[in-house]
Amino acid sequence: MAIAGYVVGATKGFIYLRGEYKHLQEPLQRDIDTMRASGRLGTSIRGAPGFDFDVEIHMGAGGYVCGEGTAQVESLEGKPGRPRVRPPSMVSVGYLGKPTVVDNVETLAHCTEIAVDGGASFAKRGTKTSTGTKLVSVSGDCERPGVYEYQFGVTIGRILQDCGAPAAVTAVQIGGASGVLVTPDEFSRRIAFEDISTAGAFMIFGPDRDIFEVARNFAHFFAHESCGFCTPCRVGTAIQRNIMEKIAEGRGSNYEVNDLKRLAEFMKRTSHCGLGETAGNAVRDALNKFRPAFERRLRARDFAPAISLEAALEPARRITARDDADAHLDVEG
Numbered sequence: 590m591a592i593a594g595y596v597v598g599a600t601k602g603f604i605y606l607r608g609e610y611k612h613l614q615e616p617l618q619r620d621i622d623t624m625r626a627s628g629r630l631g632t633s634i635r636g637a638p639g640f641d642f643d644v645e646i647h648m649g650a651g652g653y654v655c656g657e658g659t660a661q662v663e664s665l666e667g668k669p670g671r672p673r674v675r676p677p678s679m680v681s682v683g684y685l686g687k688p689t690v691v692d693n694v695e696t697l698a699h700c701t702e703i704a705v706d707g708g709a710s711f712a713k714r715g716t717k718t719s720t721g722t723k724l725v726s727v728s729g730d731c732e733r734p735g736v737y738e739y740q741f742g743v744t745i746g747r748i749l750q751d752c753g754a755p756a757a758v759t760a761v762q763i764g765g766a767s768g769v770l771v772t773p774d775e776f777s778r779r780i781a782f783e784d785i786s787t788a789g790a791f792m793i794f795g796p797d798r799d800i801f802e803v804a805r806n807f808a809h810f811f812a813h814e815s816c817g818f819c820t821p822c823r824v825g826t827a828i829q830r831n832i833m834e835k836i837a838e839g840r841g842s843n844y845e846v847n848d849l850k851r852l853a854e855f856m857k858r859t860s861h862c863g864l865g866e867t868a869g870n871a872v873r874d875a876l877n878k879f880r881p882a883f884e885r886r887l888r889a890r891d892f893a894p895a896i897s898l899e900a901a902l903e904p905a906r907r908i909t910a911r912d913d914a915d916a917h918l919d920v921e922g
C-alpha cells in the first residue's frame with residue numbers, strides 16, 4: 590500500500606476488514622505498529638523526505654456487497670454499503686470525493702514483489718496471458734482446507750489432489766457464491782484469466798452432497814445479501830429464494846424450473862452491480878449440470894399453469910402501450 594501510495598501521491602490508506610474477521614484486527618494492528626516503529630510507515634518513510642504514508646484499519650459490518658469497490662468506499666465513509674452510480678469512477682471521485690485506488694490485498698502484495706524483483710521475474714510464472722501466482726482459498730469436503738498459492742494455469746484436478754479431496758467429488762464451486770459450478774468432466778480446466786478466472790474461493794462438494802441443497806443455500810444467501818438498492822436484484826433474489834423453497838417443499842413444477850432460468854438471465858441483464866448480475870449463477874449452473882436433483886423434487890414435470898399471465902396482462906399492455914419483454918414478468922413469488 591505504501592508503494593501504491595508513493596506512485597499515485599497518496600498519504601493515507603485503509604485496510605477494509607470485514608466484521609467476520611474481527612479476530613484479525615489485533616494482529617494486523619500490531620504489524621502496522623511495528624512497521625511504523627521501524628520507519629516503513631509514517632513520515633519520511635525509509636528516510637525519504639516527502640514519502641509519507643500511513644494505514645488505518647476500518648472494520649466493516651460484514652456485507653458481501655462491500656466487496657464491490659464503490660460500496661466499500663460508501664461504507665468507509667460511514668454510509669450503508671451500496672454501490673455508487675458510475676461514472677464518475679473511483680480514480681476520479683472516490684473516498685470523500687478524492688481520487689481513490691481500490692485494490693485487493695493480494696494485488697498490492699504482488700506490487701511489492703514486482704517492485705523488488707521486477708516485472709519480468711514475476712511474469713516468468715503462470716501462463717502467457719495470466720502471469721504470476723494466485724491465492725486459492727480451499728474449503729469444503731477435503732482433508733487439508735486452507736489458502737494455497739499456485740502459478741496461474743494450475744488445473745482444478747491438481748488443487749483437489751493437493752488438498753486431499755475425496756476421489757469422487759460431485760462438484761467444485763469456483764469464485765464463491767457468484768462464481769461457476771464445475772463438474773468432474775471439467776477438472777482439467779485451469780485457473781487463469783483465459784479459462785476460469787476467480788478471486789480465489791474454491792469450495793469442494795463431496796460425493797454425498799446434494800447440489801440442489803447447495804443451490805438453495807446460495808439462493809438464500811443472495812436474498813439476504815442484496816443491498817436493496819435496485820429492483821431486479823432486491824425482488825429477483827427474493828423470488829429466486831422463494832421458488833427454490835417451493836421446489837424443496839415438493840410444490841414445484843417445470844414451470845418454476847423455467848422461471849429460475851429466466852430470472853437468472855433477467856437479473857444478469859438488469860441489475861445495478863455485480864452482486865445482482867451473478868446472483869442467479871449458482872442456481873443456473875446447478876440446473877444445467879444437476880437437473881435430476883431438481884426433477885426428483887418436482888410435483889409434476891409436465892405441469893402447465895391454469896391461466897396464462899401473459900394473456901391476462903395483454904389488455905393492460907395495450908392500454909399502456911408497453912410491449913417490451915420485461916414489462917410484465919410472469920413469475921410468481
Ligand code: SF4
Nearest residue numbers: 817818819822862865
Ligand atoms: S444489484 Fe443488488 S447488491 Fe447490487 S446495487 Fe442492486 S440491489 Fe444492491
